[in-house]
Amino acid sequence: MQFTRDEIIEILNDDSKNDWLFTLADKVRHDYVGDEVHLRGLIEFSNVCKRQCKYCGLRSENKVIDRYRIEPSDIIKYAENAVKMGYKTIVLQSGEDEYYSVDKICEIIKGIKALDVALTLSIGEKSYDEYKAFKDTGADRYLIRIETTDRNLYKAMHPNMDIDNRFRCLEDIKTLGYEVGTGSLVGLPNQTIEALADDILFFKKLGADMVGIGPFIPHPQTPLADADTGNFEIALKVMALTRLILPEINIPATTAMETLNANGRIIALKSGANVVMPNVTTTEYRAKYEIYPNKICINENPEQCRNCIGAKIKSIGRTISQNYGKSRHFRSKQ
Ligand code: SAH
Numbered sequence: 001m002q003f004t005r006d007e008i009i010e011i012l013n014d015d016s017k018n019d020w021l022f023t024l025a026d027k028v029r030h031d032y033v034g035d036e037v038h039l040r041g042l043i044e045f046s047n048v049c050k051r052q053c054k055y056c057g058l059r060s061e062n063k064v065i066d067r068y069r070i071e072p073s074d075i076i077k078y079a080e081n082a083v084k085m086g087y088k089t090i091v092l093q094s095g096e097d098e099y100y101s102v103d104k105i106c107e108i109i110k111g112i113k114a115l116d117v118a119l120t121l122s123i124g125e126k127s128y129d130e131y132k133a134f135k136d137t138g139a140d141r142y143l144i145r146i147e148t149t150d151r152n153l154y155k156a157m158h159p160n161m162d163i164d165n166r167f168r169c170l171e172d173i174k175t176l177g178y179e180v181g182t183g184s185l186v187g188l189p190n191q192t193i194e195a196l197a198d199d200i201l202f203f204k205k206l207g208a209d210m211v212g213i214g215p216f217i218p219h220p221q222t223p224l225a226d227a228d229t230g231n232f233e234i235a236l237k238v239m240a241l242t243r244l245i246l247p248e249i250n251i252p253a254t255t256a257m258e259t260l261n262a263n264g265r266i267i268a269l270k271s272g273a274n275v276v277m278p279n280v281t282t283t284e285y286r287a288k289y290e291i292y293p294n295k296i297c298i299n300e301n302p303e304q305c306r307n308c309i310g311a312k313i314k315s316i317g318r319t320i321s322q323n324y325g326k327s328r329h330f331r332s333k334q
Contacts, residue, residue: 001028001244001245001247002245003241003244003245005194005197005198005201008197008200008201008241009193009194009197011237011241012193012196012197012234012237012238012241013193015233018233018237021237021240021241021244021271022236022240022270022271022272024240024244025239025240025241025243025244025271025272026270026271026272028243028244028247028272029243029247029251029272029273029274031247032247032248032328033247033248033250033274033328034274035317035318035319036274036318036319036320036321036325037269037274037275037276037313037318037319037320037321038088038089038250038274038275038276038321038325039086039087039088039089039275039276039277039278039306039309039320039321040087040089040090040091040120040252040275040276040277040278040325041079041082041083041085041087041089041090041091041277041278041280041302042091042093042277042278042279042280042281043070043075043078043079043082043090043091043092043093043279043280043281044093044094044279044281044285044286044289045069045070045075045092045093045094045100045281046068046069046070046094046095046097046099046100047065047067047068047094047095047285047288047289047290048067048068048069048094048095048097048099049094049095049096049097050095050096050097050098051095051096051124051158051160051161052158052159052160053147053157053158053161054156054157054158054159054222054223054224055157055185055188055216055218055219055222055224055292056219056222056291056292057219057221057222057290057291057292057293058095058289058290058291059222062221062222064221065221065288065290066288067288068285068288069097069099069100070281070285072104072107072108072111073111075092075108075111075112076108076111076112078280078281078282078302079111079112079115079117079280080115081280081302082280082302083115083116083117085280085302085303085306086306086320086322087117087280088117088118088321088322088323088324088325089117089118089119089120089141089324089325090112090115090117090118090119090120090280091119091120091121091122091143091277092108092112092119092120092121092122092123093122093123093143094122094123094124095124096123096124096125097123100123102130102133102134105121105123105134106133106134106137109121109134109137109138109139110137110138113137113138113139117324118140118141118324118325118326119138119139119140119141120139120140120141120142120143120179120181121134121139121141121142121143122142122143122144122181124144125144125161125165125166125169126169128172128176131169131172131173131176131178132176135176135177135178139178140178140179140326141178141179141180141181141209141210142173142178142179142180142181143181143182143183143210143212144166144169144170144173144181144182145181145182145183145184145185145212146163146166146167146170146182146183146184146199146202147166147184147185147188148184148185148188148191148195148199149163149184149195149198149199149202150191150192150195150198151163153188153190153191153195154166156190157188170182170206174206174207179209179210179326179327179330180206180207180208180209180210181208181209181210181211181212181250182203182206182208182210182211182212183203183211183212183213183214184196184199184213184238185214185215185216185230186213186214186215186216186230186231186234186235186238187215187216187228187229187230187231187234187235188216188230189224189227189228196234196238199238200238200241200242200245203242203245203246203249204245204246207329207333208246208249208329209249209250209327209329209330210249210250210251210252210275210327211239211242211246211249211250211251212251212252212254213235213238213239213242213251213254214230214235214254214255214256214257215229215230215231215232215234215235215256215257215260216229216230216292217229217230217256217259217260217292217293217294218292218293219290219291219292219293220293229260230260232257232260232261232264235256235257236257236267236268236271239251239268239271239272239273240271240272242272243271243272243273244272246329248327248328248329248332249327249328249329250274250275250325250327250328250329251272251273251274251275252268252273252275252276252277253265253266253267253268253269253273253275253276254268254277255277255295255296256292258296259292259294259295259296265309265312266312266315266316269313269316269318270316275325276309276313278297278302278305278306278309279297279300279302279305280302280305281302282301282302283298283299283300283301286298286299286300
């Protein structure tokens with residue numbers, strides 16, 4: 001569907017249209033990408049980060065956090081276990097940790113691709129040559145949220161970073177033939193509804209294959225400790241509008257949504273989302289990957305998470321996909 005910027009702003013501002021929006025997004029999701037939910041096995045393999053993003057608990061200036069790194073051979077073991085449980089996609093996510101050289105990441109990619117799964121990387125800003133090396137070694141998808149397209153807000157939230165480099169990363173990833181994943185944080189301090197509308201229009205302009213939208217949750221060990229928590233409904237509205245405007249893409253029901261609402265992922269799945277990313281590492285690491293507080297499932301093991309989300313998905317009449325779950329938007333381009 002086509003919406004002008006003004007129409008998007010109007011829908012975001014008008015809560016009397018919420019039921020219409022969520023129901024329509026659910027229908028568009030059904031009509032374009034079907035009732036299958038794609039599960040991605042998420043491995044958060046390092047919480048070491050050189051950046052200082054103001055909202056993120058992994059920021060380098062947080063001296064309280066207990067830092068960890070999972071060795072490549074153990075990362076591959078977690079992936080093997082996830083594949084045995086039926087996962088068809090593995091997502092590797094971390095802070096920007098230079099311990100993992102290009103060679104190390106390529107070693108991990110090789111080990112995981114030998115398991116016959118799709119592989120998504122979410123390891124931050126890299127050079128074209130690094131993205132190329134990962135792609136040539138077998139990585140299929142790359143996730144890097146733009147976080148916000150508002151230049152001033154981006155600058156305020158990301159000391160020593162440059163939004164144009166973030167855009168460059170996304171263009172490189174697209175040029176290299178990855179499935180492109182991006183997205184935004186909703187509810188950052190001083191973020192306007194207009195800026196959220198611009199984020200949605202950016203996802204379209206970029207031609208994103210996957211878009212993840214999550215509410216901002218203040219972390220106590222960050223400069224935004226006292227900021228207001230993002231609004232669940234607004235995040236859901238941004239997600240639902242993204243489904244209407246980009247009907248063929250993959251949209252995760254994000255973990256941050258479930259942190260703000262006990263039924264958040266199911267609500268998201270009924271409002272346009274078609275992907276869930278359960279954690280497939282063991283409990284020793286889960287609490288430590290604290291990008292925001294009160295993360296869900298920190299005391300659960302991979303089997304428990306898989307069974308729990310599987311039962312929830314079935315309870316709303318949806319099925320769990322048995323294929324790699326490539327974005328229909330991406331397939332349409334090929
Ligand atoms: N270093 C990688 C992965 C970042 S963590 C990268 O730069 O892409 C994944 C996502 O967590 C981020 O993109 C951000 O949108 C989200 N996040 C970070 N801090 C958050 C917070 N306080 N509340 C909600 N989401 C947060």
